[in-house]
Amino acid sequence: MPCHLLVDGCKVEPEAGAEDWFSFRLRLPAREIRLVSPAGRPVDRGQSTDARLLGLRLFGLSWSKGEARFDVPLTSLGFGEGFHDLENTTFRWTNCDALLGDGLVPDRRGEVTLRLRAQPLPPEFPAADGAHADAALLARFESLGDDCELGFVQRHFDATPPLGLFRWSGSSYAQLLAGLESGFDGLGDQEQTSITVRDGEYRLGCAYMSMHTFHAAVPDTLQARLEVLRRGCSMLRLLRRKLLAEIASGRRFFVFKSADPGFDRAAMLRLHAALRRHGPAPLLCVSLAPPGSPAGEVVRVMPGLYAATVDRFVLAEGPYAQWRQVCFRASQLQQADAA
């Protein structure tokens, strides 16, 4: 099939229909509806400079429930994540993994039908080899700290890292554990947050992490520090709320990596228990494979908790294939557990 839906993580295939029309039956409300398809880049064909990742060319989108029908205009501002801009006022491309967000889904309950008029990527643009699947897979994962290696892995596979609390932060196991066990109590309080200058940039620090601000400390004045601190603390409070909501929703797969040999099964279990205080989100713990042991393997420690190894951690030059493998395998195990 040229496309399918992921409704709260469950695959929904289109029913048979006329050419260019795809009909899906699903139930609303749903937490998340994604439109997934193969994708490719015209530039790879050598006949275009278009480097966008293109999946489906969407000409129309409508919902029906009984006799009622709701058409969504292609000009709707609800077309966000995963949709390219409107072209020729008649169509817009998806990438491989587009979100049907609030503005595109009717406020109805019960069984509905979604109809799409769309064309898959033309055959003269062969689908990138697994690119769509890799990006969709990696986009679900969110770092819980240590450093930003997972973000490099996600960008390598064209997945956008989620806007998460640890996207720009470094944290140790002990800091993360303290945060999860306390619900990140006090995060974003100015009295509990420090601001320092490192490498010409303001950085925020607290009991749970240290964080880049990407605000240059030039000139470094008291007024500038106080302003960056105020803004940063507001953002930290927003990101704390988001993290706890994501854990509660279970839609993200959280990742903690550590090169510490002391990061053992007991430490993983404790971290998982702390995470579970806030919701059912699964946790993938990644550590270094012991010498002589194979890397890229994943084991189920318990349902919702998975342990994986890679042979090295190298920021920005990470063992990308191993990361893809462990994320893929962990997803398989987690889906089997969820079923």
Added chain:
Amino acid sequence: MTLPETAFATLADLLRGLCEDPLPDLAPDTLLADIPGLDSIRLLEAVALLEEAFEVEIDTAALDGLRRVADILAAVAKGRPQG
């Protein structure tokens, strides 16, 4: 001014303060990616400050889907009053 108009004006002021590059004329359909100097972290700062200005809490699930100025305004309009 209505809430959306007030929010738009406040957001524009916030972005002018946060982005170090001169801003183009903003409109609801302006792509966030087209705003010079607006990276992800500044976008989050702007949203957080907008929440404070209007004393609302937005649905954080909307954050990863923000693409245009209007998406931010819609998220704020649908926000819950701060507890």
